[in-house]
Each structure stands twice: as C-alpha cells, then as structure tokens.
Amino acid sequence: MMTPVDLSVELAGLTLQSPIMVASGTFGYGTEYADLVEVGALGAIVTKGVTLEPRAGNPPPRICETPAGMLNAIGLQNPGVEAFIRDKLPPLRDFGVPVIVNVAGSTVEDYVAVARRLAEAPGVAALELNISCPNVQAGGLHCGVRPDLTAELVAAVRAACPLPLITKLSPNVTDLVPIAQAAVEAGSDALSLINTLVGMAIDVEKRAPVLANRTGGLSGPAIRPVAVRLTWEVARAVSVPLIGMGGIMTGRDALEFILAGATAVAVGTGNFVDPDVTAEVRRGLEDYCRRHQVTRFRDLIGAAQVG
Amino acid sequence: MMTPVDLSVELAGLTLQSPIMVASGTFGYGTEYADLVEVGALGAIVTKGVTLEPRAGNPPPRICETPAGMLNAIGLQNPGVEAFIRDKLPPLRDFGVPVIVNVAGSTVEDYVAVARRLAEAPGVAALELNISCPNVQAGGLHCGVRPDLTAELVAAVRAACPLPLITKLSPNVTDLVPIAQAAVEAGSDALSLINTLVGMAIDVEKRAPVLANRTGGLSGPAIRPVAVRLTWEVARAVSVPLIGMGGIMTGRDALEFILAGATAVAVGTGNFVDPDVTAEVRRGLEDYCRRHQVTRFRDLIGAAQVG
Amino acid sequence: MQNSIMMRSRRATVVHRQQVTPLHTQLRLRAPEIANLAAAGQFVHLRVTSGADPLLRRPFSVMLCDPVEGFVDLLVQNVGRGSEIVALAGVGQSFDLLGPLGTPFPLPPPHAHAVLVAGGVGVAPMIALADRLSRTADDHHITSLFGARTEELLCCWQELAGRSHEFLAVTEDGSLGEPGLVTGPLAGILDVPDPETRVVYACGPEPMLAAVARMCAERAVECYVSLERWMGCGVGACLGCVVPAAHPAGDTSDATYLRVCKDGPVFAAGDIDWGASCL
C-alpha cells in the first residue's frame, strides 16, 4: 500500500500535475503516441516547432544513431501555424494537459506573427521559443548565441503576446549564463535547456556526412552531463523556473536535473527508445520521494546546489 | 597474405609511422602501459599535462562514468617540468616514438618557462599547448575561449621555443574557427581537437555533484559527433594539419576524423576501456585501405570534404 | 479502443532460432498480441538492449504469424551491431517489441494475379503476403520472383515457394535458378495482353524497387513497394524516416515527404519520387 506523492509544480504561471513533460519534436503533436502513452498523466506536452509558413523540412537522411545518442536534422518540418491551429491543436487540447507550443522562425517578425496568432487560439498554455534557428537578419546567426539578439527576440514576442513565455536555450555557446539572463530580463517566465549539441557523423564507405544536412543536433543520454552542468550553472544565475532536458531515461536521470535546480524536466529521445519512459521516470521520482520521506517534491529543486 | 599499407603521415615537421597517437592524460607517461601495449607501434605519445611547478591535482572523487563516456577532473596532477625531464622523459624516449609533451599553466609566463625548459631537454619531439586551463591574469578565463588570448599565448611560446607547436583546442566555445585561425596565425604548426566538454554528474542519494571539483571534462564515444563536426569545420578554415580526437575506439571511428580533415588521430578514453584499442584502430585502418585499394593513407585526409 | 491494444510495447521471448544462412537467422518469438494483429507488410520495432548503446530500436518485418500458438517469426540479416545482437539471441532470451507498426499491403481484388518480387532479406514481408493471400478465399493466383546476388542469399526461399503457384529464383551469378536480375522474368510476366489483371508487390534493394516501379508504371500495372529507412520513433512522431513524395499536393508538410514508419513502409509505387529517393 503506497502513499501517493505530490509531484505537482508551478511553472510560468501554470500548475503542472507532474514535473515530467515531453520535449519539442520528440512527441509529434501528441496523437502519434496516444495509443502508447497515458498522455493525460504528463505534466505538459511541448509540440514540434511551429513556424509562420509551412515547412517541408530537410531532405533525408535526417537522423542517425551515435554512441548513447542520435543526430537529427529534421529541419523544422511543420504545417505552419494556421494548419497547426486548425488540425493539430484541437486533438492536443483534448488530452487535458497544458499544451506548450514550440515556436520557430527566420526573423523576429516571424516569431511575433506566430506568437500573436497562437495567443488568439484557445488551448495554448504557453509558448516555448526555439532561439537556435538561423536568423536571416543576423546573417544566419542563431539568436541563441548572443545575449543582445536573444533579448531582442524575447522582448518582441513578450510585447506582442500575453501567453507565458519559455525561452529554450542552445548549449552551443561559450557562456550560457549571460544569454539566460538576457532572456529573463527581456521577459521570459521560464527557461528550457538544453537544445541539441551540434554534431556530425561520417559514412566512411560513402566518404560523406551521413546526414543530407551534413550537421545535426546531438541528443540522448550522451549529452546528459553537459545538460546537467548547464542547468546547474544557469540555476545559480537566474530566478525563473528551469525545464531541464537532455538524455533523461529514468527517475534518477530526472533527479539530476531537479537537484541541479530545474523545476521540471522534459523527455525527448527517450520516447523513441521506450514509449513507457515518462511513466518509468514518474515511478522513479515517486519511489525516490517515498524512500527519502520527501513529502513535497518541490523541496528537491536545487537541493544539490547548497553546499 | 596481406600487403602492408603505408600509414605514415607528416605532421608539424615530424614524420609519424602511423597516424594513431595516444591522447594527453590517458596514457600516463607511457610506462604504465609498457606491459600491455606495443608502444613502439604508435605514431606518437602525448604526455599528461606538464606544468612549471609540481601539482597535487584535485581531491577525489576525480572520475565518474556517464552514458558512453566519462567525466574527469584530475586537476593536472603532475611532478612539474623538472621532475618530468629527470624521471619521466628518459623512459618515454626509449620507446622510440616521437614524444609530444602536453604543456599547461596558469599564466603565459608559466607556459613560456615550461616550453623553454623542454626545448633544452633531449628527446622532446613537439609541444602540445593545453589552452583550456584557467588563466589567472585573464581572471580565471580559459585562454582557449578567446582568439586574442589564444594568439597571445601561442605567440609567446612560439617566440621562446623552436620546437614544433601544436595547440589543443577546447570545444566549449560558440565558434571554434576564429580561435583555430588565431592559433595558426600566432605560429601553431598543427592543432589538436577536441579537449573535453564541460559536464557534471550528480549523486542523487548524496544530493551533491559526484566529483569533488563539481564539474569535469566529458570524454569518450559520447562526444565523437561533436568532435567530428569541429574537425570538419576547422579543417575548412585552416591549412595546418589537425590531430582529431574524441571517442575513438575503432578504425571506423578514426576514419570519421581523417575523412573530415584530420591528418592524425589520438585515442584517449579508449585506452582505459581496452588497452588493445590502438592496435585495433590500426588493423581497422589497414583493412579499410586494402578493401578500397587505398595505397597512400594520406589520400584519405579530408576526403569527405569534397562534395 | 482497439488501437490502444494494437501498439503497446511488450516483451517477447525467443522460442526457436534457426540459422538459415551464415548471414540470416530466423527467430520465432512468443508475442501473442502481435501474432493476432499483424498484417502482411507491417513491422515490429525491436529494442536490442536495455542499455544506451545501441540506443535506438531496430525495425524488422513480420515474416510469419501463428495467432493460435501466439508466435511471430522474424528473418534477421546480420548487417551491424543491432541486428547481430538479435541474430545471436538464444532461446529464452527476450526483447521489448513495439508493434505491429506501419501500413500493411492492400490485398488484390478476388481472382487477381498477384506478382510478388523479393530481393534479398526483403523476402520477409513477401512471405507474409504470400501466406496471407494463400489463406484468403478469393482465389488469387500467386507468382513469386526471388532475386539475390548468389544462392546463399536466397534465404528462406522455400517459405516463399511453398506459398506460391509459380516460383522463380534468380541469382546474379546464376548459382541457383535463372541468371540475372528479377526484372528480366518480371517483364515476361507483365508483357501480356491484360497486364492490368496483375498486381505487383515488391520488397528489396532500392534500385530493384525503382526498376520494378518503372516497369509497372510503363504498363499501368498496380504496384506496391515496401521501403526501408533508419528509424527513430517508428510511430510517426520524429519525422526522421521520410522519403520524398511523388506529387506534392495539399498541405506541404504532409506532402513533400512521407514517413516510412507510419505512411509506409508499404507505398503505392506511384506515390514515391524515385528520382529523389533512390540515392
């Protein structure tokens, strides 16, 4: 006979029944996993990146496996914000958990337009800004690599849209702290970290990169130590809640992020390996709380920071 | 009856019988592996980092395992350049392969002093500058994260020491290319990449970082995609030879770096997993060359870049 | 709902293992639900290890099902680390299986002449289809062509031959059956007054599929192919397994690329942009 553990957390004005979310691009629009996962038990669903116009995405091959990880270069394939709101949002809403829409674009105006449109659509709980997209105005530079560009983008969306704003940080930088601080000062209610590390695999028989896009984003357990370190560093520098992600497969993995200072976690690549992974992570967190007589899960947030 | 394959390569004025070296800090001073590895078959030995004064290193725990990788925070434990020359160099020399000494320090003067001293010592084939050490003058910042600091350090050593200079690059930066170019313009004859990614693991039972140093350097197969990508990017931007490393365990792994543009490769963590790894990598390269009728190994360098 | 039963992942235990060629292993797994639900052309997504390396699942076509005994047979070609772990699995060992996944082969109309073209390990779903057709009451005529580089790679050919009215083996080196490629004999079968009475099904190397697709297109013969791509999720979520679609129509995101795991692995040959996909 096990006593239930209260795993609920507050984040960007939302109350999540569980700190376990699914990461953008790894859970489609929810329906793909409806037959496999008790979606209603998730803390939140984060959608695949949505852009203003429809995007076809990159030519294949788009993914390849690496040691304890994978590379992907999907290229933001998505139907565009209008079709998203028309076709994808209604079924998403029906799962009864907060829907966080991941937003991407090539210009600040793109982001603003998508954000405006989503603000009008019923059932969007929050926006997650993917700032690791090439910005045409900034000469293809990712906004996410510079505090000033990050601030400009976040501020513009903040001004245009009342929804809770989560900024998703890229790990491919020399120092993430000033970028995180810029995102917060510009109005982010929370931060997601980390997005993928830029990597490459080469097909030695073909003597060419495996991915048609040449480089891709590295995800999975391989990157967890980098993600935990960045969560730890950013948690010391900002006061908004963090959503930690990067290679989470078990409750123990999730706890590394929570103890480092994350309020919630997101599972990405793990969903591909085992659709039961989010339930498994939940069991792990509950067992841990029982073993350690933790009555309020929240008390674990950042517990490894002291001392 | 197999025809021998010529694996020799030219690098920083040295001729290596094989493109396979061992990475700094993972092969001690050679003698530790003398009973296990045919050290004389290696292309070169790179020593553990040597500093001006002896260093005790960090308190334990210093290492921990991660998915397909490991974290280390040894803290440059070494006997100092004098004891190195007296006790470690003579047996190293006896292996009959080029000895590349990895140099570390806290100030530009440190590096220069160590380099001067090593230039006088017989049997040092080249220096590898580890520029990812906290620089006290630059407020603890790693020289390796800024082109200007990198150039200053390399130029100072270049001026003080006639030995071939290899600069070892850190992957923990937003853009490695300008740093690589700065190192070359300042006089590096070759570049090594990559050093470890900064990571952290948390002991969830103790609710504290596993390593006494909190953060550590991530190495092993997990980081290979990041290392191959950086090798590919830097190879396009500079004309000096590259020594590629990061998670190499097989000939196929080594070929990813060679095809991306590296002239040689170094095996690090792989030595811990299997002391036979360098022989295994060599067999793999020879088999590949035979299968593809590659008569001169050099022809494979950067072959994945075209197209 | 029915679906929620259909796709849950489950452990399946190896009950029989046969080394059919030095490169191919036939594994019989105890997986009652999958045996019950799998249709010809569908696949299972198999987790090769509980560790993180190799990390991703590996897709394998369902070759044969025994709903009564609850058995599923897979034909595994050992081409790398993942398939090797599966190929070397002993009786009693168990794997986590996700499936059945993907779209099955559409069955031909009654009395139609089904032409099955298999290349190498692509024979697995063809055996599944032949088995299915030979169990229907609508009296299909089944002709099977099985091509490979050499005799040794004609794995499980008896399983296909035994379920076909005509069977022809084709090897590039002529070591068994006709010498050459399957496209030769296929031309003979399609060059008839009434090619439209035939329905062609193919699975094998992509150049073979492209050639078969072209031949059928030229003769206005209905043709279905089963494709292979690296897979992430296997359920349509990651968009990692796509192939270029032939006629972009309607909303871009769904039309430019098709997902092999969800929209396929079985496609009407005309839906694929062979020029772009066959790299």
Added chain:
Amino acid sequence: MQNSIMMRSRRATVVHRQQVTPLHTQLRLRAPEIANLAAAGQFVHLRVTSGADPLLRRPFSVMLCDPVEGFVDLLVQNVGRGSEIVALAGVGQSFDLLGPLGTPFPLPPPHAHAVLVAGGVGVAPMIALADRLSRTADDHHITSLFGARTEELLCCWQELAGRSHEFLAVTEDGSLGEPGLVTGPLAGILDVPDPETRVVYACGPEPMLAAVARMCAERAVECYVSLERWMGCGVGACLGCVVPAAHPAGDTSDATYLRVCKDGPVFAAGDIDWGASCL
C-alpha cells in the same frame, strides 16, 4: 619480459556460477595465466560489455585461484548495472579480463599471528589471503573476523572459516554469530601483552577500515587494508582512483595522493590519510 605476460588482457569464460546469496554470485572463470600469477589482494579489471555503455571496466578482487585447473573465482555483489551484468552471466559466457593488477598483501613473518578482518563483500580478498597463508610452510596462525549487517550478507563465510584457525562471524542485528561490529572482538584479540606479534589485514566498508586502522595504530600493530575506488584505466595511468596519502614526503605529485589501482589496492594503514579519505 615477465611483466608483459603478467598484464595482457584476455578473454575468460564462465565455467561455473553459484548464487551464494540473493545479492552475491560466485563466478568461476577459466583464465589460466591469471590463475598462475594472481597473488592475494590483487584484482582483475573486467570489461562488462563490448558496447559503449557501460563504458568503463569494473574491478573485482581475485577470491580464489586454481593454477592447476586454470580457474579464477570472483565474488560479485550486484550493486548496479555493471556488476549485475557480471552477476547474471551464465556458464559459457566470456569476459575480457585485465590482470592480475595492483599490489598484493605483504605476507606476515613466519609464526606470526595473522588477523583477517572482512566486512561484507570485502571478504573476497580475505579469502584469497587466508588461502595463501594456509598454503605456506611458515606456520602462521590465522584468526578471521567477518562482519556484516545481517546473516544473509555473510557471503561465502564458510570459505573463510575453513581456511582459518579461529573464525568469528559478527552481525549488527545478531542474526548470526556475535552481535555488533567486528571492532569489538578485534579489540579483544589486540589487547594482549604482545600485540606486535599480530599482523592485521582488513577489507570492507571504509568506516570499518578507518576504525581498524586507528585501533592498530594505537597499539602499534602492523595493519594492511584493501581500498576500493572508481577506476578508469586500472593500471596507474589516468590518476582517477586516488586517495589522500598520510605523510606527504618527497615529490608532491607522487606523495599527496596514492593510486588505488597501482600503489594499492593494498596499503599499509599508516600510509592513508583517513581523515581526508573517509568521506
């Protein structure tokens, strides 16, 4: 040279497996060279998988060797992923072993009274030592103390008892032998007119080792302990397995920290800085 034979890594096949407790497995491996060379206190560095996860080797003490048959016995406590793979290995399965590694226990002078103190799975090297001593001709007197939380954790105690002149089991819950900690009975053994005639050897949890070291220091009794640390290379190259040394002397780099894999795992208790290491 002799060394080059000593340390080469080799495959060893499991020839016998015994589940000694729900948590402990005794594995007998065929490893003739190691069986020939291993001395009490040395360990083997075992590669648990050919994949990359778990990546690093795992160290295990040699418990017993049979040089004639070429067998090496390991006692494996299932505490995590690596040890579980080893603990569950079946007969016929093989592992890559590196060893024997590390410094063995120095043997006591003839006629000395050897006191062996084991805690939990730390009994493995103590069994190796008792076996070694019982085979010498210098007529040692062997007293063994084996402590654990409860009876069930006194794995292989018979192996130790059978090789000792006196044997005492101690459990914290009193479920077997004396209730309490080994340090209690140890005091009795050391509080004699001539404690200097005794040599103490200990392996087990670090708090136990620290306590034993202190008791011996107070009584000027020679004491050797076997330590455990995470290991990378296992051969002294990575400097990852260090413990703080007691009296920094001579050149800093060698003296501040000692390598458990190379300078140990057996240390004279006085060489360790217990205050700093026992975290």
